[in-house]
Amino acid sequence: MADIKQTERASLLLSRALECCRNNRHEFIMPEHLLLALIDDENFYAALNIFYNPLQLEERVEDVLRQTDPVPEDVEYEPQLSAQMARVIDFAVREVAASSADSVDVPHLVNGILKLDESWAAYLLKDCLGNKEANFMSHLINFCEFGDNLQAEAGEKGEAGAWRKLVTCMNEHYQQCNPLIGREKELKRTIQVLCRRDKNNPLHVGEPGVGKTALVWGLVRLIEEGRVPERLKGSRVYQLDMGTLLAGTQFRGDFENRIKQIMDGIQEESDNNIVYIDEIHTLVGAGATGEGAMDASNMLKPYLEAGRIRFIGSTTYEEFNRHFSRSKGLIRRFQQIDILEPTVEETKHIIRQIQPRYEEFHGVKYNDEAIAFAVEASA
The missing domain is CATH 1.10.1780.10 (Clp, N-terminal domain)
Known part of the structure; x- marks a missing residue:
């Protein structure tokens, strides 16, 4: 030739x-x-x-x-x-x-x-x-x-392309969220996993409402403030939502195109980027149109294997056992990190730290007795 x-x-x-x-x-x-x-x-x-x-x-x-x-x-x-x-x-x-x-x-x-x-x-x-x-x-x-x-559009426009419309860059919105209080142990473990050479994809597993997503927002804040190891400095965290990806995908191939567009765009932007997938168990079966068809988990395997993009996932114990554990290939590539419920005292400490924000927003004052009663009544 x-x-x-x-x-x-x-x-x-x-x-x-x-x-x-x-x-x-x-x-x-x-x-x-x-x-x-x-x-x-x-x-x-x-x-x-x-x-x-x-x-x-x-x-x-x-x-x-x-x-x-x-x-x-x-x-x-x-x-x-x-x-x-x-x-x-x-x-x-x-x-x-x-x-x-x-x-x-x-x-x-x-x-x-x-x-x-x-x-x-x-x-x-x-x-x-x-x-x-x-x-x-x-x-x-x-x-x-x-x-x-x-590639042609990126060259002409000087930007990564339309894939940005399908994801949320958490670095651009972290200031709108409450700061992360506590969770030092879990956050440190997440950073350790992300900095590893292999199996560097953390998987947060915990009951609903324990603060799995808040932990990722806390990580983003540390990245933006430069309080992370050199390996994570400058990283951008993109949140992937399966509902957004599946919306409007009428024909077989539409969903695959979206996944490929996003992953290639993130990968081309930087080797230091991170993808956050909340409710990661929805990957298993998402986009599949019948027996033998691939789902999102299979589509992401090449990117997981290549290691150029790191992933953070979160799910509950129930959904992990019911759905995620079926995919042995995914389990091998993620490092499970348990996110346990905070203790009563830890919960009181968290509420007291964010108390001024809520008092200002609602125009009220919360006394210590009300906080203690609310926490203990819900324990």
Whole structure:
């Protein structure tokens, strides 16, 4: 393809396929190497995940490649294109020539694999898709075009794009909230988890009303005041709301586009950003349209695995056991932090600290006896 124009994405895929071939010391670059490289492509991953778990496909492809004998370690060689891989590229080039496209892109290479008659890569991919090949290709093309348009808009406007309308930047609103009183232990533990290299996604679990969201607002205040470790300085915390994301998503693919738009936008803005998901158990099943369809939790797994975005989640014990615990992949990537109810004395201390704000707002005064009675009566 030296004399054929190709997109940066296509060039990267072919380079990854070659790298995969070399790592396995295979003599020929095969469609299976390309398929493995495709699974690492965010557009292919998102499109396939609507119909099938990409990680399962990855395991199946690796099983096939293990059946290929490697070149001995003492033999110097340079991988060559297999006949089937050459056909994939030929199919892609012919498709570009017959269309209005001017460069070979990811969808052309995928279509080239699907057109193969006798190939494990074609068989496995077709087996994943069933009779949904056309729908899959449509989603893949849309995801690629969506990413291109998002980058073009960002370049023209000099801003991250429309994804900001779908999230709330907590750094811009923290002054409107009451300051966090107490919870030093839980806040310190949250900061420790966020600063770790791996499994750096805190999960706050506690009964309703114990102050899980208030804890995140307290973290944001510390970030804005610069009272956090260097790893967190300058971080922006974006709150993700499943209800907002699901609103108006009439067609399959709308929800996936929104998730991808937000995650890519946050990731491109900074590697230091944090995503806060209240009621995180709603991730499991959100956006799924039927059996085999992906939900929000599956869509976020590539970003969790990459580690470029850190997540903070919150949920109750009941919802954690009922929904969140079903997703073993999510549990592995989050560090649970229990948020227990404050004691009676801690509650009195919290109320006394915020007492002036409420007295000013309501135009009344609260005496110590009233505060003590209210706390003890609700304990």
